[in-house]
Amino acid sequence: MPKPSAIHRHLTFCRVEDDALLTALLADRLLAPLIVASWPGGWLAVARKDEERLRARLEVLGARPRLDGRWLR
DSSP states (O other): OOOOOGGGGGEEEEEEOOHHHHHHHHHOTTTGGGEEEEETTTEEEEEGGGHHHHHHHHHHTTOOHHHHEEEEO
16 A cells, blocks of 8 residues: 555545456446556555445446455545
8 A cells, every 4th residue: 555645635545355356447447537546456546536436336346345345544
């Protein structure tokens, strides 16, 4: 996970532990534009304003956001 900075208050971080799900998220044409950055180990950063859209898209892809990803604030 990246080191904290002032910009972190505008981002939501999610760790996706399933490699297949991570690949699907990064390839999804509706979701990929929402991802601000990604790091090794499955970490994704999404703007807080897009967090609900990300959660909804995860559910469409069959993921359970509370179990497949860890949301940090």
